[in-house]
Amino acid sequence: xxxxxxxxxxxxxxxxxxxxxxxxxxxxxxxxxxxxxxxxxxxxxxxxxxxxxxxxxxxxxxxxxxxxxxxxxxxxxxxxxxxxxxxxxxxxxxxxxxxxxxxxxxxxxxxxxxxxxxxxxxxxxxxxxxxxxxxxxxxxxxxxxxxxxxxxxxxxxxxxxxxxxxxxxxxxxxxxxxxxxxxxxxxxxxxxxxxxxxxxxxxxxxxxxxxxxxxxxxxxxxxxxxxxxx
Amino acid sequence: xxxxxxxxxxxxxxxxxxxxxxxxxxxxxxxxxxxxxxxxxxxxxxxxxxxxxxxxxxxxxxxxxxxxxxxxxxxxxxxxxxxxxxxxxxxxxxxxxxxxxxxxxxxxxxxxxxxxxxxxxxxxxxxxxxxxxxxxxxxxxxxxxxxxxxxxxxxxxxxxxxxxxxxxxxxxxxxxxxxxxxxxxxxxxxxxxxxxxxxxxxxxxxxxxxxxxxxxxxxxxxxxxxxxxx
DNA sequence: GCAAATTAATGATTTATTCAAG
DNA sequence: CTTGAATAAATCATTAATTTGC
Numbered sequence: 232x233x234x235x236x237x238x239x240x241x242x243x244x245x246x247x248x249x250x251x252x253x254x255x256x257x258x259x260x261x262x263x264x265x266x267x268x269x270x271x272x273x274x275x276x277x278x279x280x281x282x283x284x285x286x287x288x289x290x291x292x293x294x295x296x297x298x299x300x301x302x303x304x305x306x307x308x309x310x311x312x313x314x315x316x317x318x319x320x321x322x323x324x325x326x327x328x329x330x331x332x333x334x335x336x337x338x339x340x341x342x343x344x345x346x347x348x349x350x351x352x353x354x355x356x357x358x359x360x361x362x363x364x365x366x367x368x369x370x371x372x373x374x375x376x377x378x379x380x381x382x383x384x385x386x387x388x389x390x391x392x393x394x395x396x397x398x399x400x401x402x403x404x405x406x407x408x409x410x411x412x413x414x415x416x417x418x419x420x421x422x423x424x425x426x427x428x429x430x431x432x433x434x435x436x437x438x439x440x441x442x443x444x445x446x447x448x449x450x451x452x453x454x455x456x457x458x459x460x461x
Numbered sequence: 462x463x464x465x466x467x468x469x470x471x472x473x474x475x476x477x478x479x480x481x482x483x484x485x486x487x488x489x490x491x492x493x494x495x496x497x498x499x500x501x502x503x504x505x506x507x508x509x510x511x512x513x514x515x516x517x518x519x520x521x522x523x524x525x526x527x528x529x530x531x532x533x534x535x536x537x538x539x540x541x542x543x544x545x546x547x548x549x550x551x552x553x554x555x556x557x558x559x560x561x562x563x564x565x566x567x568x569x570x571x572x573x574x575x576x577x578x579x580x581x582x583x584x585x586x587x588x589x590x591x592x593x594x595x596x597x598x599x600x601x602x603x604x605x606x607x608x609x610x611x612x613x614x615x616x617x618x619x620x621x622x623x624x625x626x627x628x629x630x631x632x633x634x635x636x637x638x639x640x641x642x643x644x645x646x647x648x649x650x651x652x653x654x655x656x657x658x659x660x661x662x663x664x665x666x667x668x669x670x671x672x673x674x675x676x677x678x679x680x681x682x683x684x685x686x687x688x689x690x691x
Numbered sequence: 692g693c694a695a696a697t698t699a700a701t702g703a704t705t706t707a708t709t710c711a712a713g
Numbered sequence: 714c715t716t717g718a719a720t721a722a723a724t725c726a727t728t729a730a731t732t733t734g735c
Contacts, residue, residue: 319712319713319717319718320711320712320713320716320717320718321717321718322712322713322717323716323717341705363717363718364717364718367716367717367718367719368716368717370705370706370718371716371717371718372716373706374706374707374708375715375716377706378707549702549726549727549728550701550702550703550726550727550728551702551703552702552728552729553701553702571720593703594702594703597701597702597703597704598701598702600703600720600721601701601702601703602701603721604721604722604723605700605701607721607722608722
């Protein structure tokens with residue numbers, strides 16, 4: 232089941248209220264006292280207020296308000312079609328895909344934030360792209376590549392040799408595992424980076440001994456001081 | 462299988478190289494140098510510091526370098542015991558838990574980024590905490606609460622009525638689903654917020670029609686200009 | 692009574708599934 | 714039907730309880 236694991240982190244974001252359910256809302260309570268908010272158990276398709284299917288994403292009124300959030304947490308409900316280029320879903324350009332596949336073939340499986348940052352920056356040259364797109368791309372590609380292999384393996388087995396598709400379910404489980412990164416089997420500790428107490432990062436040292444996987448390809452030329460300056 | 466879904470987003474982060482395998486690396490390593498800091502892996506009451514199989518986390522050499530990454534992507538490999546308060550894992554204080562549980566009971570299931578931001582800020586009063594901790598807490602709590610219910614339900618069924626544990630596997634599947642948020646069944650679109658092209662956020666309007674759920678309670682008092690100024 | 696060993700909880704990460712845009 | 718996006722389930726790892734030997 233588990234293959235390997237580079238690292239990566241799951242985060243949260245938040246959105247607004249889709250058609251019906253919205254964020255339960257926290258506290259109200261905190262302060263005052265328990266408000267009988269009966270929220271909890273919202274009914275499934277319950278009446279909701281407003282919309283059958285409208286999906287509307289939400290954005291914040293004043294972005295500045297959420298500045299922090301969006302910065303640190305990739306915050307926010309914006310998703311809606313932003314005036315400028317808001318096309319809901321990312322559409323990778325051929326060039327972008329080319330690069331991504333190259334990296335994948337090179338052995339990259341689950342890039343960490345820094346890597347994603349860099350990849351994103353590089354790919355941004357070929358079109359609009361965000362870090363999450365890169366993240367998702369690797370996740371999906373990895374998973375689907377695996378699926379594909381599994382299916383292929385099953386087919387091979389069932390056709391070339393005997394074994395009827397009796398236990399097709401988990402027979403070829405650890406096949407593809409061999410190829411890919413393999414390295415260590417233990418999970419690494421990922422991190423989100425410090426969100427609030429950034430202060431602690433004083434003496435941090437980097438070990439960064441990359442090169443453990445199969446490949447050690449370099450990401451990109453790593454143009455020196457070219458960053459977005461942020 | 463799928464229960465409901467508020468929204469939330471998965472993100473990535475990155476870490477360094479644990480004992481043996483390390484990130485494939487992108488760029489060989491940006492700077493170079495890798496310091497083998499070994500530490501971590503403390504057993505419950507274990508001695509700490511120093512260990513054979515030390516798990517060592519890594520951090521970046523110069524944080525400034527990765528500023529961007531850490532900002533946007535919660536970057537970074539730091540995880541090591543940071544001089545200041547770096548105790549690997551978050552340890553919720555009783556007060557923090559109290560608030561979290563209250564919110565959970567209040568119906569909060571998967572807070573979005575904004576909510577998490579606020580909760581985090583609020584909980585920070587009671588001790589060190591980061592957004593990811595809140596995020597994870599809800600994920601885990603939700604999942605484990607579900608598990609608990611399922612197990613309980615199974616037990617109840619098997620003891621009170623008949624039905625032997627024949628199909629215990631998915632018999633009680635949709636039990637707990639009823640209570641919780643239920644709302645719509647379709648998946649909402651979460652978002653990460655724009656990571657790079659923040660520029661687009663110009664005219665964003667907020668729909669923010671909270672109140673679509675059952676409750677519309679407010680998160681926290683939302684103290685005005687009190688933020689960490691960031 | 693204390694500290695090492697064991698176990699129980701639970702924080703953090705990864706993988707599998709599902710949903711839906713194009 | 715492909716695949717980007719999002720969520721839930723499974724898993725791993727670490728810390729706190731608890732037990733055990735002295």
